[in-house]
Amino acid sequence: MLKVYTCIVAEHDLRLVALAALICAMASFAAVNLLHHVNLSGHAMRRIWLAVAAVATGFGIWATHFIAMLAFQPALPSGYNIALTTVSLLAAIVLTGVGLAIGASSRMRYGRWVGGMIIGGGIAVMHYTGMAAFEIAGRIVWDLPLVAASIALGGLFGAAALPVALHANTFKWKAYGALILTIAICSHHFTAMGAAAIVPDPRVVVSAAALPKEWMAIGVALVSTAIILLAGIGLVLDLRDLRRAGETARMQDMADAAVEGLVVYNKTEIVAANHSFVALACVDGSQPVGHSLAFFFPAALEDQLMDAALRPLEVELRATDGSMIPVELIRHDIMYAGKPHQVIAVRDIRGRKQAEEEIHFLAHHDPLTKLPNRTSFNKRLEVEFAAHRNSDRCVAVLFLDLDRFKETNDLFGHLVGDAVLQCVAEKIRGVLKPDQMVARLGGDEFAVIVPGLPSPAYATRATDAILEAFGETGVNLPAGVTIGTSIGIAVFPNDALDRATLLSHADAALYEAKIEGRGGYRFFEPSMGDHLRDRRQFEHDIRHAISRNELRLVYQPQADIQSNEIFGFEALLRWDHATRGAIPPSVFIPIAEECGAILKIGEWVLRAACAEAATWKKQLGVSINVSAVQLHGGNLPELVEEVLKETGLDPSRLELEITESSLIKDIGRALMVLRKLKDLGVQIAMDDFGTGYSSLSNLRAFPFDKIKVDQSLVRAVDTSSEAAAIMRAVVGLARGLNLPVLAEGVETDAELSFLRAEACDAMQGYLLGKPLPIADFAQHTRGGTTATPKRTGKRELRMVKTNAA
Numbered sequence: 100m101l102k103v104y105t106c107i108v109a110e111h112d113l114r115l116v117a118l119a120a121l122i123c124a125m126a127s128f129a130a131v132n133l134l135h136h137v138n139l140s141g142h143a144m145r146r147i148w149l150a151v152a153a154v155a156t157g158f159g160i161w162a163t164h165f166i167a168m169l170a171f172q173p174a175l176p177s178g179y180n181i182a183l184t185t186v187s188l189l190a191a192i193v194l195t196g197v198g199l200a201i202g203a204s205s206r207m208r209y210g211r212w213v214g215g216m217i218i219g220g221g222i223a224v225m226h227y228t229g230m231a232a233f234e235i236a237g238r239i240v241w242d243l244p245l246v247a248a249s250i251a252l253g254g255l256f257g258a259a260a261l262p263v264a265l266h267a268n269t270f271k272w273k274a275y276g277a278l279i280l281t282i283a284i285c286s287h288h289f290t291a292m293g294a295a296a297i298v299p300d301p302r303v304v305v306s307a308a309a310l311p312k313e314w315m316a317i318g319v320a321l322v323s324t325a326i327i328l329l330a331g332i333g334l335v336l337d338l339r340d341l342r343r344a345g346e347t348a349r350m351q352d353m354a355d356a357a358v359e360g361l362v363v364y365n366k367t368e369i370v371a372a373n374h375s376f377v378a379l380a381c382v383d384g385s386q387p388v389g390h391s392l393a394f395f396f397p398a399a400l401e402d403q404l405m406d407a408a409l410r411p412l413e414v415e416l417r418a419t420d421g422s423m424i425p426v427e428l429i430r431h432d433i434m435y436a437g438k439p440h441q442v443i444a445v446r447d448i449r450g451r452k453q454a455e456e457e458i459h460f461l462a463h464h465d466p467l468t469k470l471p472n473r474t475s476f477n478k479r480l481e482v483e484f485a486a487h488r489n490s491d492r493c494v495a496v497l498f499l500d501l502d503r504f505k506e507t508n509d510l511f512g513h514l515v516g517d518a519v520l521q522c523v524a525e526k527i528r529g530v531l532k533p534d535q536m537v538a539r540l541g542g543d544e545f546a547v548i549v550p551g552l553p554s555p556a557y558a559t560r561a562t563d564a565i566l567e568a569f570g571e572t573g574v575n576l577p578a579g580v581t582i583g584t585s586i587g588i589a590v591f592p593n594d595a596l597d598r599a600t601l602l603s604h605a606d607a608a609l610y611e612a613k614i615e616g617r618g619g620y621r622f623f624e625p626s627m628g629d630h631l632r633d634r635r636q637f638e639h640d641i642r643h644a645i646s647r648n649e650l651r652l653v654y655q656p657q658a659d660i661q662s663n664e665i666f667g668f669e670a671l672l673r674w675d676h677a678t679r680g681a682i683p684p685s686v687f688i689p690i691a692e693e694c695g696a697i698l699k700i701g702e703w704v705l706r707a708a709c710a711e712a713a714t715w716k717k718q719l720g721v722s723i724n725v726s727a728v729q730l731h732g733g734n735l736p737e738l739v740e741e742v743l744k745e746t747g748l749d750p751s752r753l754e755l756e757i758t759e760s761s762l763i764k765d766i767g768r769a770l771m772v773l774r775k776l777k778d779l780g781v782q783i784a785m786d787d788f789g790t791g792y793s794s795l796s797n798l799r800a801f802p803f804d805k806i807k808v809d810q811s812l813v814r815a816v817d818t819s820s821e822a823a824a825i826m827r828a829v830v831g832l833a834r835g836l837n838l839p840v841l842a843e844g845v846e847t848d849a850e851l852s853f854l855r856a857e858a859c860d861a862m863q864g865y866l867l868g869k870p871l872p873i874a875d876f877a878q879h880t881r882g883g884t885t886a887t888p889k890r891t892g893k894r895e896l897r898m899v900k901t902n903a904a
């Protein structure tokens with residue numbers, strides 16, 4: 100150590116030593132910068148920058164050595180052998196180049212350490228070759244341990260220099276690396292110089308060809324300038340890299356802010372991606388950089404991707420967990436890191452796809468049962484027609500209509516009705532084969548397509564399966580109600596060749612099946628259309644019954660059971676059809692309700708009955724039947740108010756009869772309508788009590804003024820103890836609620852006696868009088884004095900002996 104110190108201080112010009120150190124530091128810094136640049140360069144430029152770095156560093160080591168040699172001032176003549184001097188320079192460049200190449204390569208595990216050590220070796224080779232080129236009038240005696248130490252110092256510091264310099268692309272780490280490299284060169288040089296002792300020997304003559312020191316000085320000055328230049332270039336490059344790194348970072352920040360996924364692609368691999376893409380595609384936390392586009396978009400072809408610049412491309416993205424995500428790609432060409440790249444925007448379209456699917460599903464399915472709708476049914480039928488047109492097989496269409504569905508809906512409400520339809524859909528779907536299709540055409544109408552039948556008779560297999568499914572358990576409803584279905588069958592091409600006709604034939608067959616009895620099926624027969632046409636004609640006639648003057652009212656008296664006094668009449672509708680004759684209300688009222696004609700008819704009844712009652716001298720009551728359709732569909736309170744005003748009838752004389760089942764359809768609305776009617780001063784009676792739900796809570800909830808007990812309960816009260824018990828219970832119940840009870844359909848004296856004994860309030864029935872035109876009751880309606888019904892008096896019942904209308 101002392102020897103090295105003495106060598107530097109005593110035998111060297113210290114100013115030149117400082118210059119050597121400066122040159123060395125600059126060369127090292129240039130080397131480190133250039134090495135970073137090598138790492139950032141593309142494939143083609145990499146070798147060029149590696150060569151530049153090798154030359155700069157090699158020259159730097161060489162110049163450091165020779166400036167230090169210029170600083171070395173032995174008092175003997177000296178010079179430099181040109182050939183060996185050149186060899187020493189080349190050795191420095193080549194070995195440094197090899198070391199840098201290994202250090203910059205990412206393939207070798209400890210490449211940076213090994214590369215650095217090779218550079219250290221290069222320093223030693225250069226130095227000792229350079230010393231061999233040094234000619235002096237004397238002999239050089241080597242201190243071998245110091246020689247070994249010089250090689251070791253160069254190697255060790257050299258080895259450490261590259262890992263430090265390449266640790267990060269920041270000025271700090273580059274400066275550390277350059278410093279260690281400088282230490283490697285300088286420590287080696289001065290230790291090696293300390294190892295050399297020059298023993299003057301006059302026999303040794305410096306050759307004439309040897310390069311004089313002055314020349315050497317010029318050469319070194321040139322080399323130093325070159326190093327400074329290269330260092331400058333390195334610095335410029337470095338600044339550019341920094342700027343680019345800043346731009347890239349800004350781009351990355353912007354890209355990360357984007358909601359859509361973005362990847363930058365260099366036609367070989369992905370070089371950058373934003374957070375959104377990583378979150379979408381790399382669910383396992385891996386990085387997309389380095390993968391090809393095909394890795395994420397296996398189904399997208401290269402030229403399809405090229406087209407994505409013109410219009411968005413819909414493909415599937417394969418995420419790293421293997422899941423496939425529908426996405427939309429849009430491509431743009433960009434300059435990235437100074438080179439042409441492509442940026443691909445990746446939009447997740449799962450939400451859109453799902454919405455599209457839902458819209459498509461809604462357009463083709465019934466939302467309640469999820470079965471295909473009429474549109475899908477028609478489409479499928481056309482497809483089957485095309486497939487069967489030239490074959491020896493046929494297609495059957497089954498039309499299904501649920502038995503008593505309307506009643507169920509009215510009685511139990513829409514929620515139960517919906518549950519029934521869903522359950523029915525499930526049952527039918529459950530028994531069909533994969534090539535058969537069931538659709539809901541609307542309401543309680545279902546239709547089934549049964550293709551590929553060898554003959555029409557084979558359709559019964561599907562029909563039987565469906566009826567069996569209904570038969571097994573029925574549909575689970577409150578109060579143990581089960582629902583069945585009737586089925587009509589028409590077959591292509593046997594019954595019809597076009598869809599419209601085939602469907603109308605299936606409908607006609609269904610109509611027949613319903614007439615025949617519930618829970619059956621019928622194949623279409625040509626004569627069947629007649630029934631359906633008949634029904635249509637009937638509906639048409641009902642709609643025109645008012646304008647054709649075919650409707651009239653008959654009146655049935657109602658009397659107080661105890662006083663026998665008639666206190667009012669129930670108005671009952673009669674239809675005298677021009678060709679069919681008298682049609683009973685039990686036949687035409689339900690049809691009028693189904694086709695909607697009841698609204699107009701009901702209004703007519705209300706006007707006619709009120710107008711009639713207003714003419715009576717006696718202030719008797721008039722009862723009018725109100726259908727569920729009127730209660731829920733029309734503007735009943737407004738209409739009643741208007742008619743009362745028009746006719747001048749005292750509202751307290753009007754009684755509206757409402758059946759229990761019509762309330763249950765929509766309890767809230769029914770209650771509202773009844774309250775409005777009550778506010779007008781009108782009376783409300785519950786008609787046909789005992790035939791429907793017979794619920795105490797309904798009696799309590801609604802503002803009834805009277806209960807009319809159905810004739811089915813009245814019948815046989817005098818003979819059947821069971822009927823008597825029920826009647827007694829009903830009268831007791833009504834009494835508890837403080838409601839008067841009117842017994843309907845009283846036909847015999849025995850029935851009357853029973854009712855009187857049970858203190859029933861009022862009666863109506865053939866015993867008192869059959870429904871007749873009001874003129875037949877003139878004696879009652881024209882009476883002089885007021886006839887407010889009295890329920891207590893014990894007067895004789897005046898029987899009205901007339902024939903029923």
Ligand code: C2E
Pocket residue numbers: 655670671672683684685688701704724725726756786787810843844845846863864865866870
């Ligand atoms: P409802 O309101 O219960 O009327 C009583 C029915 O019982 C009437 O039948 C009447 O003729 C019948 N009847 C009365 N006393 C006796 C009897 O002692 N024995 C028997 N066997 N029957 C008796 P009608 O006139 O055939 O009416 C049947 C149903 O048609 C009515 O039952 C009512 O629900 C409905 N209806 C009648 N007219 C109208 C109307 O103007 N509008 C509405 N919406 N429905 C009406």
Ligand code: MG
Pocket residue numbers: 669724756786
């Ligand atoms: Mg009635």
Ligand code: MG
Pocket residue numbers: 786787807809843
């Ligand atoms: Mg009744």
